[in-house]
Amino acid sequence: MDAGLVGLLGGVIGAAVGAAGAVTSAVITGRRGERLARMQIEAQMSQAQLQVRATYTQQQVAKRIDAHAKLLDQLETMLSRLDLNPQMTNAQVQREVAEQVTAGLFSDFEAVKSLSTTALIVGPDQAGQKSLAAVGRAAHAFGLWMFFYADVLEGAPNQEPWDNMRTAVVEARNAWRDYASAVREDLMDDGTARPQ
Numbered sequence: 001m002d003a004g005l006v007g008l009l010g011g012v013i014g015a016a017v018g019a020a021g022a023v024t025s026a027v028i029t030g031r032r033g034e035r036l037a038r039m040q041i042e043a044q045m046s047q048a049q050l051q052v053r054a055t056y057t058q059q060q061v062a063k064r065i066d067a068h069a070k071l072l073d074q075l076e077t078m079l080s081r082l083d084l085n086p087q088m089t090n091a092q093v094q095r096e097v098a099e100q101v102t103a104g105l106f107s108d109f110e111a112v113k114s115l116s117t118t119a120l121i122v123g124p125d126q127a128g129q130k131s132l133a134a135v136g137r138a139a140h141a142f143g144l145w146m147f148f149y150a151d152v153l154e155g156a157p158n159q160e161p162w163d164n165m166r167t168a169v170v171e172a173r174n175a176w177r178d179y180a181s182a183v184r185e186d187l188m189d190d191g192t193a194r195p196q
Contacts (some may be wrong), residue, residue: 147164
């Protein structure tokens, strides 16, 4: 064989080996790139899922805070109606004032029932249990007001229903404070809800 032919054959073989090496290198690089791309996509999907969960949690916390804040506000309105001037005695309570207070209390209590249901549904449990206690105490005070109101309508108000109602309002205010503390603890201390 002649030296030129050997050189040509060596060049062809060298080119074929180089091409095979380049193809092999491209395949390996492509697989590594594919694996790397897959890992990046999985990481991005995981990050997107975390973001969706965080957004959902923030929305749920906002709903919970809103529901409990509305109930706390309505309970405060109701208790304020019952929290008449401490100087006012049974003899001083006029029928007209008692009728206005009673009408407002019925309206307040209807709102409290609806808001209480919402607050219980959205949770969390500790705040929900405290809301039940606060609503129960407010309902008790409302019931005692109705005894007092019945006496006013009869024109013979006496001190016992008034004193019982005043005591019940104090207890309802304490339950309201416990409820507000539970909401603050469960939902607002660090800006996130505690896991259920």
